[in-house]
Amino acid sequence: MVTTMNTLNTNINLSNLKETLTDTFSAVELPNGCIKSENNTDSLGMQAKAVTDNILYFRVESDRIEPICTYIHKEWGYQLVLMFANDENEDELGTDLGYGLYYVFADKEYRILVTIKTVIGAAKPEVQSLSHTIQAAAGYEREIQDLFGIVPIGHPDAKRLVFHSNWPQGIYPLRKTFDVRSKLPMAKEEIRFRKVEGEGVFEIPVGPVHAGIIEPGHFRFSVAGEPIINLEAQLYYVHKGIEKLAEGQTLEKGLYLSERISGDETFANSLAYCQAIETISGSNVPERAEYMRVLFAELERLTSHLGDLGGVCLDAAYGFATFQFRMMRGWAYALADELCGMRFLRSVNTLGGMRKDFVKGKEASLIRQLEQIRSELEDTVSIVKSNSLFTDRVENTGILATPIAIDLNAVGPGGRASGVGYDVRRWFPYAAYDKLEVQIPEHNNGDINCRFNIKIEECFESIRLMVQAIETMPAGPVLEPITHVKPYHFAFGITEAPRGENIHWLMTGKNNTIYRYKIRTPSFCNWPALCYAVNGNIIPDFPLINKSFNLSYAGNDL
Amino acid sequence: MFNTLKKIIQYPRLTQEYPKIINSTANFIGQPVIHPERCCFCGACAQRCPSQAIAFDGAARRIGINYDQCVFCVLCEDVCQSGAIRMTHCFELAERSRAKLRPDGSVLTESAAAEPNTADAKPTLVIHEADVPAMADEALTGELKKHIMKVFGRSLQIREVDSGSCNACDYEINALNNPVNDIERLGISFVASPRHADMLLVTGTATRNMQQALVKTYQATPDPKLVVAVGACACSGGIFRDSYATNNGIDSLIPVDVYIPGCPPRPQAIIYGILKALERVE
Ligand code: SF4
Numbered sequence: 001m002v003t004t005m006n007t008l009n010t011n012i013n014l015s016n017l018k019e020t021l022t023d024t025f026s027a028v029e030l031p032n033g034c035i036k037s038e039n040n041t042d043s044l045g046m047q048a049k050a051v052t053d054n055i056l057y058f059r060v061e062s063d064r065i066e067p068i069c070t071y072i073h074k075e076w077g078y079q080l081v082l083m084f085a086n087d088e089n090e091d092e093l094g095t096d097l098g099y100g101l102y103y104v105f106a107d108k109e110y111r112i113l114v115t116i117k118t119v120i121g122a123a124k125p126e127v128q129s130l131s132h133t134i135q136a137a138a139g140y141e142r143e144i145q146d147l148f149g150i151v152p153i154g155h156p157d158a159k160r161l162v163f164h165s166n167w168p169q170g171i172y173p174l175r176k177t178f179d180v181r182s183k184l185p186m187a188k189e190e191i192r193f194r195k196v197e198g199e200g201v202f203e204i205p206v207g208p209v210h211a212g213i214i215e216p217g218h219f220r221f222s223v224a225g226e227p228i229i230n231l232e233a234q235l236y237y238v239h240k241g242i243e244k245l246a247e248g249q250t251l252e253k254g255l256y257l258s259e260r261i262s263g264d265e266t267f268a269n270s271l272a273y274c275q276a277i278e279t280i281s282g283s284n285v286p287e288r289a290e291y292m293r294v295l296f297a298e299l300e301r302l303t304s305h306l307g308d309l310g311g312v313c314l315d316a317a318y319g320f321a322t323f324q325f326r327m328m329r330g331w332a333y334a335l336a337d338e339l340c341g342m343r344f345l346r347s348v349n350t351l352g353g354m355r356k357d358f359v360k361g362k363e364a365s366l367i368r369q370l371e372q373i374r375s376e377l378e379d380t381v382s383i384v385k386s387n388s389l390f391t392d393r394v395e396n397t398g399i400l401a402t403p404i405a406i407d408l409n410a411v412g413p414g415g416r417a418s419g420v421g422y423d424v425r426r427w428f429p430y431a432a433y434d435k436l437e438v439q440i441p442e443h444n445n446g447d448i449n450c451r452f453n454i455k456i457e458e459c460f461e462s463i464r465l466m467v468q469a470i471e472t473m474p475a476g477p478v479l480e481p482i483t484h485v486k487p488y489h490f491a492f493g494i495t496e497a498p499r500g501e502n503i504h505w506l507m508t509g510k511n512n513t514i515y516r517y518k519i520r521t522p523s524f525c526n527w528p529a530l531c532y533a534v535n536g537n538i539i540p541d542f543p544l545i546n547k548s549f550n551l552s553y554a555g556n557d558l
Numbered sequence: 559m560f561n562t563l564k565k566i567i568q569y570p571r572l573t574q575e576y577p578k579i580i581n582s583t584a585n586f587i588g589q590p591v592i593h594p595e596r597c598c599f600c601g602a603c604a605q606r607c608p609s610q611a612i613a614f615d616g617a618a619r620r621i622g623i624n625y626d627q628c629v630f631c632v633l634c635e636d637v638c639q640s641g642a643i644r645m646t647h648c649f650e651l652a653e654r655s656r657a658k659l660r661p662d663g664s665v666l667t668e669s670a671a672a673e674p675n676t677a678d679a680k681p682t683l684v685i686h687e688a689d690v691p692a693m694a695d696e697a698l699t700g701e702l703k704k705h706i707m708k709v710f711g712r713s714l715q716i717r718e719v720d721s722g723s724c725n726a727c728d729y730e731i732n733a734l735n736n737p738v739n740d741i742e743r744l745g746i747s748f749v750a751s752p753r754h755a756d757m758l759l760v761t762g763t764a765t766r767n768m769q770q771a772l773v774k775t776y777q778a779t780p781d782p783k784l785v786v787a788v789g790a791c792a793c794s795g796g797i798f799r800d801s802y803a804t805n806n807g808i809d810s811l812i813p814v815d816v817y818i819p820g821c822p823p824r825p826q827a828i829i830y831g832i833l834k835a836l837e838r839v840e
């Protein structure tokens with residue numbers, strides 16, 4: 001759950017903020033957490049627990065969207081962190097029927113989330129595009145166009161995103177009228193790639209099936225000689241329709257789906273999902289479970305980072321270091337096995353806490369194994385750092401400049417290496433993170449070396465946090481089961497996945513089902529950043545740059 | 559350099575000797591097993607199973623798990639009031655046909671799979687004839703089979719294809735190359751091109767956007783070739799069954815020789831499956 005911190009600053013800001021938005025843009029503040037205000041009481045007549053003060057919702061007319069969002073972004077410098085649509089054409093949702101469009105801005109300094117909502121009538125599904133002023137909106141607008149059929153007017157390049165040439169025109173799967181089990185005929189549309197022309201410019205298509213054991217995606221490089229001058233990534237090869245699959249399912253089934261969004265971010269995703277539901281139900285997660293969640297989340301980060309470090313070394317043909325990191329990763333997996341019997345930390349979280357007390361009686365052995373990984377990591381890092389051949393290869397390669405990182409809302413290690421010192425664990429603390437002090441490494445050269453160093457430092461920090469969590473974990477129960485949630489209520493779940501900020505938005509339906517589940521993993525933000533970072537580098541460095549971000553295709557494509 | 563050498567000497571050998579020695583100390587989650595004699599036929603597990611893997615018919619008092627669909631989530635063990643379901647540590651589950659992974663030996667057809675997928679819908683009991691393409695057997699029968707074993711001998715080149723996984727299965731395949739599993743000791747290695755491959759190791763549900771690439775990769779692999787489906791997704795669609803964007807298992811597109819259940823299967827379960835395809839294990 002997102003907790004209110006910095007109360008003083010927040011309050012000053014909040015009243016100003018509300019006033020400006022309501023006066024200047026005639027925005028109407030909406031109740032936080034539910035779709036209609038009369039829904040805010042459950043059958044016992046109890047007022048739903050207010051989530052926090054610093055998560056705000058405003059409703060504006062659709063022609064006001066562009067000015068208000070531009071104002072928030074330009075004047076206040078808030079980042080657009082999420083944008084999504086919701087089919088609110090069901091009679092039970094009240095009178096404001098249509099497609100709800102939500103624009104979520106974050107003030108990362110003062111921990112404020114402002115959501116601007118507008119409703120678009122089903123008769124004319126279109127809205128003014130924001131992409132000219134807010135670069136980060138471009139991807140979301142294309143996504144919404146594909147899934148909901150809402151046209152972003154004036155979008156600079158509104159080509160298909162989610163669907164490839166095989167999807168028929170005019171069918172939008174996230175509309176409620178679309179049946180999830182429909183099998184549509186394969187259409188034949190053209191896919192248009194950005195053309196770079198000039199003397200000596202070549203196009204190199206790569207994928208979707210790549211040479212290594214990795215996920216599928218198609219890359220179009222335009223090169224002039226060796227350097228890359230443009231890269232366009234065609235993703236969504238592993239689009240499985242997860243958001244649609246979740247709709248109408250029980251909250252319990254949603255949990256297992258959320259665990260399978262992206263393999264090595266299982267815990268971060270299931271935690272964000274649980275967080276959203278726990279916020280809606282207003283229940284308190286037992287303290288022991290909160291500490292245990294820190295332990296698991298950090299173990300996942302450690303495992304993931306060790307894999308990435310090994311991957312960068314492998315692509316730089318540095319065999320010894322690769323196998324060192326892989327060995328340590330093997331140890332981290334063994335630790336997960338010992339903890340919960342699942343290497344990918346599945347079936348660990350449940351709604352309201354943890355499925356079992358996984359830690360009891362294992363404390364000493366866990367700490368011993370963590371110490372072993374830590375000392376091995378120290379030795380390995382000192383050997384790698386003294387290898388100048390390796391350092392030469394990674395230094396000043398694949399630079400993501402700070403202004404671009406900010407514009408594209410680059411998150412996680414990818415953003416932190418470029419001077420964006422943002423980490424959900426510090427700014428929107430969840431689980432027990434507000435009780436543990438999280439050190440956030442910062443580098444600002446934005447090259448592979450910085451991302452490599454960030455990940456190394458975060459590995460040490462993860463180990464430290466895990467040891468601290470084990471040592472300070474209070475005794476007690478680990479689960480406060482949630483059996484019933486109110487219909488048509490919504491909440492955010494925000495966690496720091498190994499790859500960065502992970503935002504889920506969930507709205508409940510009738511009988512403890514899911515009405516809408518919006519997932520935005522860090523990879524969605526960082527893919528465009530990667531495409532920028534490769535510009536000017538030579539093709540043989542692409543795998544290395546790609547590995548240093550190590551983005552998830554599954555988490556992006558959903 | 560000195561430090562590098564020191565490390566190499568410090569860890570002379572980490573590799574586990576699977577399949578010669580089975581390292582069973584770890585307390586991992588394996589196959590769920592139902593003991594029908596203890597079952598009270600309340601149907602709670604079948605109703606809540608997230609991948610609808612439990613075939614249940616209360617009237618006929620029949621119950622069983624479709625292991626090609628099970629995602630090993632432990633929920634059924636947790637909800638069973640009478641203790642009839644137990645998670646075991648068994649991971650050697652790979653089979654040459656999908657029917658063998660099902661309690662009554664038949665494979666759900668697409669029409670049966672199209673039952674309503676909502677919270678309160680009853681899962682159907684597995685019925686109907688197999689929808690596995692007949693080629694799967696054909697490719698592996700008689701002379702051809704002997705030929706494959708003779709050709710591949712003790713060495714095998716694998717091309718991995720992710721046809722729409724969550725990436726966990728791919729990470730487990732990756733783990734075959736780490737020092738713990740070191741699959742090259744079994745004469746098995748991964749290659750970059752399907753043209754060099756004897757076997758395709760396929761993960762994922764064969765999404766709509768990947769199905770063409772999967773079929774093309776299959777066609778680009780020279781004959782004789784083996785196909786191994788890794789994980790619940792590739793076997794049956796797993797948790798992503800019945801979506802507009804997925805297929806219920808890769809065998810609706812290409813013939814499959816061995817199915818490895820799991821979500822994801824552990825690296826040793828994948829080794830077992832590969833060896834099974836090569837008939838090096840029974
Ligand atoms: S362990 Fe398998 S059978 Fe049991 S509930 Fe989970 S998916 Fe269903």
Ligand code: SF4
Pocket residue numbers: 260263629722723724725726727761762788789790791792796797820821822823
């Ligand atoms: S079987 Fe499970 S682990 Fe494997 S790809 Fe599918 S969801 Fe992921």
